[in-house]
Amino acid sequence: MAQDSGTRTLISHAQLRRGRGRIIYWTLLTVVVVGFTLVFLGPLYWMVTGALKSGQEIAQTPPSLFPKDPQPQNYIDAWNNLDLAKLLFNTFYYAVGAVVFQLVFDTAAAYSLSKLRPVFGNVILGLMLATLMIPAMVLIVPQYVTVIDLPILHINLLDSPFAIWLPLVANAFNIFLLKRFFDSIPEELMAAALMDGATPLRTLWSIILPISRPILGVVSIFAVTAVWKDFLWPKLVMPSPETRTVSVGIYAFAGGTPMNVVIAASVIAAIPTVVVFLVFQRNIMSGLTTGSLKG
């Protein structure tokens, strides 16, 4: 964030400091700050306070800016009736698992494709990259029938977290990113390790992984986001109330719950990620930027 002060962008610093440029700059900045606050923070304010309103107050015209008679009970009802603790835990559990599985398998695969380069490696990479062109919706039905009866093994993965974790491993984009990054690591480092008699695993461990932290961070963020944002897949493969994710759980209850309570549940569900984001935002943002730039 701070590192870009000083670099030349579209409009020069000098121009912004001059009389007219300065006025325009400050006007624009004010407009944008106020506008963005309204557009992006406004709805969230509406959400938090709206969930405090009574059913009558919500239906009132024009809508009130502050809840006249705050009903914290809505939040308590949301927490209890939707079993939010369970939903949040499930989502967290799936996200952590997704990160672990993707880091382990995708890193190992990318390392093999980049450094070990076994025969048919390029064919495999090509087949993997081809899946980038296949949108998830196209595969949803056959993937679903596969998950409910795994070929050969005849295991049913419904309601099992593996139904979320394993398909996420088949992520060509992450493998591609990791491979690109590994490609940029000089072969001399590998050769030196080989001279010392290090096994491939040991090399991956003590040489490759330590310098790959930015890209591993990026992949982890992607993994968490994928679990957090996905809706239809967890809805299909986690049909039981006990195994639902937050998004699916809120949707499932929305049909039978007063809307204030649904919104209250949404607020509660958003708190953990927003807090995590605000606390780590510097790391996340710089990780995303440097991770992608260095790649």
Added chain:
Amino acid sequence: MSVPQYRKAAALALVAGLGFSLTACSTKSGDKDTTAGGKVTITVDCQPVGAQKELLKNWNDDVAEFQRLNPDIVVKSVSVGEQCNNPPDFTARLAGGTVTDVFYGYMTDVQQVLDSGQAMDITQYANKDNIPTWDSVDPALKEVFTDGGKLYAVPVKNYSMGLVYNKVLFQQAGLDVNNPPKTWADVRAAAKKISALGNGIAGYSEYSAGNTGGWHFTSLLYSQGGRVLTEDGKKADFNNAMGKQVLQNIKDMRYGDNSMGSRQLLQWGDLLTNAGAGKVGMFIGAPDATQAIVSQFQGKFQDWAMSPLPGQDGPAKGTLGGGEGYFFKKDLTPEQVKAGMKWIAYQKLTPGKGQFDYVRAKPQNYPVGLPQPLLFANGSEAQKQELELRKANANVDTANFALFEATPVPIKGEPRNAQAIYAVLDAAMSGVLTNPNANIDALLKTAEEKVNQLLAAES
């Protein structure tokens, strides 16, 4: 994470991961103990959810009592959500083979259940030995769950639709609660008065999304004496004066009188949520809609009453009926099937027990005295017992439902291919409910063409 910690984590992950490929998947298999220690275990779904506190307690008490009476049977209850049969989830469980041993389904699901190959033929088990009241169960209901002479499910509920109305709002609007609307013109007049109360109250409310619009259109059409499909089931049969009347009635209320509220595109829970919040004067539904309003949508059962479905210029010429039953998963052992039958017999088909335990239900926030579930044949012994118990323990004014019971309206079932047709009819319903300039003739014509196309492609 510091570097050493990070490496440790990565090491763990790698070790855990590489050993995964074969072992990880096997966590879920083989958790089915059918006969542990000489006991027969069955899993049963449709256990009430946690939010339905009293219903859940009743269910659990029933399980405990049943297991005490049948020490060799273990009943494992599974809750599948607040709506026991939410079509996408139900389909998913069927296709995935994750239905419970004894599983809940609608009458309209028979075809789908048979298609999935998940249900077993239970003809030979359905008898007085396993279900003492079996001979009293209405044969028409058994027939619904029969295909090719084979029985696939035990009926546990049966209903028909009528007009559900909020007595409190009726009184506030100066309407007579004991003289509910009998024709659609009456409904319109009453809706106008109720919506005049303001405060976002809809006099009459109607569905138009998630296939529920088509479902209600069908019922409204039956009230006019119409039918959705021709006798042979090959053509749509609603693009006529009766179908037009259905949509015209709704359009008049929605845009002529503005008595249906502004929020449309409602589906099942949306309307009941509004009803629970006291924002709906009337809607059409089955008697159990009032139960849902109470148990899930925070309403009070004392507020609600029900009358027969109105007709255009007199009593309705027909109404939509439906019901529920329990299927048995294929490949159960005979002992499991018998155990399942006994459980259903105890919880669903014994006057004085389970769903008929009116003594228990009376003090609870749960209506007793509703004209349902209409499981037993007219004049049968079980029906007499059930009626007596119901009358003795009623906590709602049975007068509220007297009209509904006293005026039997011919019951018709749902059309073939119901869900796909309902999806088409949703568009007609949403048309008149969201577009002030909706052209009813065009809407019906489009819907007719669509349904015909659909039937042609299906056959």
Added chain:
Amino acid sequence: MAITTVPQIPRKAGRPPSPYSAGPQRTSLGRKVRDNLTGHAFLIGAVLCFVVFSWYPMVRGIVMSFQRTRRGETTWVGWDNYTRLIADPSFWPAWKNTFYFTVLALVLGYAVPFFVAILLNEFRHAKGYLRILVYLPVMLPPASALFLFKFYAYDPSEAGLFNAILKALHLPTSQWMQSPGMTMPAMVIASTWMNMGGAVLIYLASLQNIPGELYEAAELDGAGVWRRIRHVTIPQTRLILALLAMLQIVATMQLFIEPLILANGAGAEDSATSVAYLIYQHGFFQNDLNGAAALGVIMLVVLAGFSAVYVRLTAKQD
């Protein structure tokens, strides 16, 4: 975001051979086999997941689209599923809506983040704050964000937020999701609001990569702000713009949760039905997994067509 890697990596011409796989000639055959086995051992986990959850389902989807399963028995039915799907009255509206959404989303959800990023990149103050603001909605569970719009913003009465604002400004109010003409724009607004944060960050990262000298030189040539954007900013970020356009098209073609939540599925007179929603309807409402698979294959073909056009267009520009 890490997509920025794509344009920046030089092609791997003349890379030295891997010290593991292609060692000096004297390596024995046994050694070679062992190295290859090691290489594949590292690959096996990911490859298995690809086989089971990606490659096999792809083939199976195509196979399923030519079959019908009834009463546990599967038969070959030729093109029946396709003809049935095309006869589905919602088929053409679904495609029309999906394309409409895709185009609207390109105009709004694609151009807006780009200009927001350019703007943010120019600011010397409040930059971190603005970045966090834009990214905040991405943190909400998608269902939550959409319920927020459904219940508060798009309420058709004047108790709704948008209608209250419109009324205060003396503008005509709207029925939002209940008005067929507004359904798609309303969905695009909600979708852009909740998703644009990611795109803004990607653009910001690539904007920071543009060498300042280029702007300097353009300015010396007398180029104004707009010409600098046209001749420096856009060409310099062209690859990332093109890539994001493709990703966005693929993503918007899969439009599902917006109609499901905002419009309860089909919306007013089928105005919200999307292709993805139709897949879901067939597969999980109408007990027609085979039909749903056929629709999936049709979608794949359409997207493959898009990709071909895309590849041709981007190749020409190079």
